[in-house]
Amino acid sequence: MLTTMSTSLHHRAVEHLGARIVGGVLPAGHVMLAEQLEEELKVSRSVVREAVRVLQSLGLVETIKRVGIRVLPAHRWNPFDPLVIRWRLAGEGRGAQLRSLAELRSAVEPAAAELAAQNAPQKLRSELVDISLAMRDAGHAGDMPTFLELDIRFHALVLSGSGNEMFANLIGQVTETLTGRTVHGLMPAHPEEAALQWHMDVARAIADGDGEKAREAASNIMRETIADLSPSWEDQPRVFVPVERK
Amino acid sequence: MLTTMSTSLHHRAVEHLGARIVGGVLPAGHVMLAEQLEEELKVSRSVVREAVRVLQSLGLVETIKRVGIRVLPAHRWNPFDPLVIRWRLAGEGRGAQLRSLAELRSAVEPAAAELAAQNAPQKLRSELVDISLAMRDAGHAGDMPTFLELDIRFHALVLSGSGNEMFANLIGQVTETLTGRTVHGLMPAHPEEAALQWHMDVARAIADGDGEKAREAASNIMRETIADLSPSWEDQPRVFVPVERK
DNA sequence: TGACACCGATGTGTGCTGACATCAAAACTC
DNA sequence: GAGTTTTGATGTCAGCACACATCGGTGTCA
Incomplete structure (x- = not known):
């Protein structure tokens, strides 16, 4: 449907969500729905789910049945992960x-x-x-x-x-x-x-x-x-x- | 199709592959195919793909088009990730x-x-x-x-x-x-x-x-x-x- | 009448599948 | 040997069935 792009959809989705969580745009406790993310990112469910799985492994979110995808507090994030560090350096947590x-x-x-x-x-x-x-x-x-x-x-x-x-x-x-x-x-x-x-x-x-x-x-x-x-x-x-x- | 299970399929797949890579059963450079993993783990593509994405974010594998899923050498693994540490402690890398x-x-x-x-x-x-x-x-x-x-x-x-x-x-x-x-x-x-x-x-x-x-x-x-x-x-x-x- | 336990409807994550798009390695043609 | 085509793998999509936590209605008992 769309034309070619430099980075994969998966990469973009992880980046988008990770940066907004670590950057503080999405506060701890904030709940998102998979379907809503599909619309927001204009991607299919596979992409959203794979991205969420990665963010889950970084400790940024947890998925709860019947509730949605919940943003975890900062002390649950893996502070040694290169992605997390990069997002923090780019956002308000830089100092x-x-x-x-x-x-x-x-x-x-x-x-x-x-x-x-x-x-x-x-x-x-x-x-x-x-x-x-x-x-x-x-x-x-x-x-x-x-x-x-x-x-x-x-x-x-x-x-x-x-x-x-x-x-x-x-x-x-x-x-x-x-x-x-x-x-x-x-x-x-x-x-x-x-x-x-x-x-x-x-x-x-x-x-x-x-x-x-x-x-x-x-x-x-x-x-x-x-x-x-x-x-x-x-x-x-x-x-x-x-x-x-x- | 399948009955209920204690741990999710995703969790099992990540665990199975991660332990075998870090444990040295699957050496660096070893190439797997997604389809082959479906058979091996008796799970569907979604589960395999989501597991591979997580392992990719840990630096354990890379996916290359037209080639497959390649195991990365140990120095590419994220040595601070709790999963990687646990797998290493359980395997031959314990010491x-x-x-x-x-x-x-x-x-x-x-x-x-x-x-x-x-x-x-x-x-x-x-x-x-x-x-x-x-x-x-x-x-x-x-x-x-x-x-x-x-x-x-x-x-x-x-x-x-x-x-x-x-x-x-x-x-x-x-x-x-x-x-x-x-x-x-x-x-x-x-x-x-x-x-x-x-x-x-x-x-x-x-x-x-x-x-x-x-x-x-x-x-x-x-x-x-x-x-x-x-x-x-x-x-x-x-x-x-x-x-x-x- | 009110408090409580039960239970079914509902919605959402989990998992499965078939189809098509994309892209790079490999084979082929000139 | 250079350029082109074929091929085969991952990437992406959309729809479906299922499990299960939550909520609200209903019934029972005090």
Whole structure:
């Protein structure tokens, strides 16, 4: 009936609903009917049902017989799912999401650096040293695009080198944070000299297998990162997830 | 046509396929056809398609026109999804999964304790102190079931009290780790006196708003936990996720 | 007369099916 | 070998039957 389109109907439906739920347009408790969604999205039941099933697996909605499709409260969402994170970053939850990610990075990256010093393959260690030196040069030259690119790869290598697949999976989120910092002008024109040194320290320590030192240097980087980013989530209220008693 | 059943067909299909993929029965690159899955699971196209869509959102499979449904390599799976974690814990990836979770906990819990000391609501702080005392009593009495229950609630409260929803979301995984430790006999008959003291230290420090001290004490707990659990993942090879160049 | 239990109507999610559209791999033609 | 056609898989649609939670009416008993 319709002509060709770039993204599939399924993808569009998931995107449409997910963004509106996470974005706060559809509040928790809001009930939708499958039939109503068909009309709204101009798609058939299969598409709606498959999309709802995906959103259900993300914890965004639940389906109840005789009631409909109900939007779940935010604390039921899977905060580690890339889709949920993307929707939150695009909507009003942006500040809180950035803070969560920054705090997670602060916890994980030092641990990852320590593990990388113990476990990373040799090739990765030497590349890390090279990149830290290139970051210093790009930083001194004020070449921020190159610096950003190197920075992203640096942190990705540390996470990957930990040999922990959960840490490695955070690469995407870290990339988001790093690009966001530059895009939103929370980055100084020239990187701090200390930050450049800390990156070199991390690389050196990992190359030398000195886990303790790698963790320390990574902690320094994260402290500085938090300091740079914190203005973007000022006054964001914290949410305390209830602990359900069993 | 069919009679009633306890779990939905959709749920069964997701479970069946997910467990077999994560469990390694269906290796990466293996291609299935939707029609073939209908026969295998004795369900209709709708059920198969909705299940495949969910698995797709977990990164377990991809669908390619003219080819079929292809199993993706493990590094594409979402390692934070509760379903994936459960399947890994049930299958041959159990050791590696436990190590990943333990390392993640080691990184996150000290950070969560520090944040809780800064942000947690008063009520949560005092409950934490109460629980740490009850843990000491149960520990001295050798009442391990009660101790486990209190231990779980203790760590859940710390994660929740951090006010970081990503940390709070790890409650389920931590619970899994704690119960696993007792069930698999990796727990001493009486908890170590030092461990009991550390739990009280964490609670006290959070109650006093001393983030530094809370982090330190939580680190001690995690060091001990790792020492207790590490036998269960000895000789598990580490996997280094490739960092794709953009 | 009023309170309560029962029970059937109703509507909505669940599941099944046949048909057609779409698109990319593979086979074919020149 | 390049371009075209065929083919076979997923994508999408629409209609139907069924299970079942909810609601409201009806009957019974106090």
